[in-house]
Amino acid sequence: MKALSWLYLALAYAFILLPVGVLVVFSFQDGRLPVPPFQGATLKWYGQVLADRDLTAALLNSAMVAVVSSAVALVLGFLAAHGLARVRLPGSVLMRGVLIAPMTVSYLIIALGLLNQFNQMGLRPSLWATGVGHVVINLPLCFAILYAAMGDHQKSAERAARDLGASEWRVLTLVSAPMLAAPMAAAFFLSVTFSWDEFIIAFLLTRFDVTLPVEIWSLLKSGLSPKTNAVGSLVFLVSVTAVLALELFVFRGKK
Amino acid sequence: MARFASVSVLALLTASPALSQELNALVWCDHTDPALVQPFEEKHGIKVNLKEYEGTAAGLAILEQSQPGDWDVLVIDAVDVGRAVEGGHLAEIAPDQLATADFFPELVMAENNMVGGKTYAVTEKFGYNTIAYDKTKVDPADMADMATLTSGKYDGRIAIYDYYLPVLGLVALGQGVATKDITADTLATLKDPLFKLKAASKQVSDVVSAQTALATGEVDIMIGGGEWVTAVLAADNPNLDWTIPKQGGLRWAQSIGVVAGSTQPDMALEFVKYITSPEGQARLATSSCYWGMPANAKAGDVLTPEQKAILRWDEQAEFLKRAQLYPIPDAALDTAMQDMWTEMLQQ
């Protein structure tokens, strides 16, 4: 039984890590064909990636869209969660349902709906439009995480602050938000992850300035080249470093 | 917080249209090669924004949804220039601005680039949709006859290029129907041979996955392929070759023009002139997405002998004679062709 467990674990990790391993190995392939045999190592694809203006611009765009849209989603989600958790409002079940609803809808549908709506309004596709879409997909996530995290002891702390004469704004910023720092950080980073890697909304709602997944897609569509592998490996390296850094420095003390 | 939202919305609303020092071009993927656009950008101190599309309908849909001034340059299938003009998307170009005198005569394509005696676009690149293959894996003699493809000999080793116009055109040629004679009636007779081809094939793929499949030995034959598949991979897999079978092949051609309503028609025309100049033509011919023959014969002075050999520069006269243009369907036939294609994908 025990041996079986370890065997299963090994096979599962092999399956999970296989494509990443292959990706990284062939990013060093000296030649354009990303299949065996391995023809020797080169760094030239990485050089090309780093010299590619469009890719670096897309990387910055992605980072910007991810951070801004996640911040908006977080703030909106926090306020809504606070409002619904603290005040008894008529129709609150319905409102919670509406706020969660986008989570149950395919991104393609959200993208198509927004594309159509922006067209009708005469708005051009842009990073802004993409950001709006990303707030739509991340708002339910932020809301759900924060709503679940609002406990009773927090309510009493808020009441105490209010009784001591704190304004509602000060209660929100000085009591509620700090008490929820951990789930807020979790919600924010989760949102950033989703926005960072989201393709279809960004694909349909951008024009010239595009996000990284869209740029990678056009790289993939515009010629066979191990550059794709190199970008993928670089993105992987950067993300994993970020995750490890967060794990070590931010979330470590929490447990 | 409502203010936050309204600020974003406001920013969206007022987001500036293209800055004056930018040129917006709606193009095929071969134009996105930085090596092609950079010389022009540096010379004029302008940024060229490129958006690629696939399929004329999609390109025209993008233009429909845009506002006047959004676009400056359009690259489109030469046979579809008329459609774009009909939709009011292309501006007239003074013919004396264009170097068509230097072109291969077959590529001036006045009947396609001109509507009602006025010039709206100019041919920039051409090539063939025929049969590409790995000459070490198949018998090259077999490739001279389309019928061998569905004979069973190459089952599961064929990829079909995922674009309905050229492949349906090829299937038509295989049935002895000229591309210009494809009608709703003749189309119906193409269904069977098309589906047979699908049954014999392993995959239906876009430009790059088809290149990948052929170069890595995933498949050995590509229907609808040509120099645009093999040339770019010549260095990595020299065994790739292509031919025009005895039933004939298709000739593809792209045209470029200035979009009607462009706020900077002069700069747009300048770009068109650059692309059709010998230097621009040589870069376009060998751009990273796919290679193809330049329409301007003077590009031959700029291309290296190796590049010309890969493009098969010296054999063009023979090829041009044996290739037909894409079919030019009206709206109803176009829809019927696409529907048949979708059904084929689903087989």
Place this chain on the structure above:
Amino acid sequence: MTLQTRDRRLGWGLVAPALVWTALFFVLPFLGMVALSFARMEERAVVPAFDPGNYTRILTDPVMLQALLNSLQITLIVTVISVLLAYPLAAIIAFRIPRQWQRLALLLAVLPFWTSYVVRSYSWLLVLGQNGVLNKTLGLVGLGPLEIAASRAATVTGFVHFFVMLLTLTIYANLIQLSPNYARAAADLGANRWQVFAHVILPLTLPGVVTGAFLTFVLGIGDYITPQILGGGNELTLPQLIMLQLGRSGNFPLASALSVVLMAVVTLAYFACAKWLRLDRV
């Protein structure tokens, strides 16, 4: 002003921004899409109308029905396989691996999550190809080649890979919250391991599993990239059909109608799982 109305006003003020955002950029676009799905294409242009033609076509055209069926089949297969693979993995991590190593084990199990999603599908293409890493390796030990590339099997593999990671996370989170006392109590009452699992652990983790499975279904059935890159154009899923209508034909009304159908399918799935779903407790 009573305290209660003051509170209420404040509550509304806090909820309003999120509600307005959702209404403006989610509900309204969806309604617009429903309206557009009843429009007609005439001579390559969209003509506003109230024409259910697109829906009759979807429900009668074998190509469209097949796409719907393909999407359902693929997504169901993927969901079932992913749950079956992820549950043991999550359980092994939660119960077999020492506490202090669990986070690391989990991190390792979701590592590929941080490669770009487009690239991840593409790398499976390289693994599964005729001359890819898998077949070359099998060839070394005298096996294969496996004909997986450019097929439904490739699409399913790509999907399962992603969702096993997602589900391992959610299921692990559920397992770790279980108090070991339940299992111990059941064992004390004479239950064997299998009974403990079937009657105690499984029911307690079911909401988490169903929620994860539902999200798998939603994300999978709406995905364009994976079947497009890995499927090899040998069958169409609903999202591919939608993108064909957008990208090739510029037929927005039909694309909208197909999206509404996709939405309806997801809604049905939602009601099927609603009993166990804990979406506000993700």
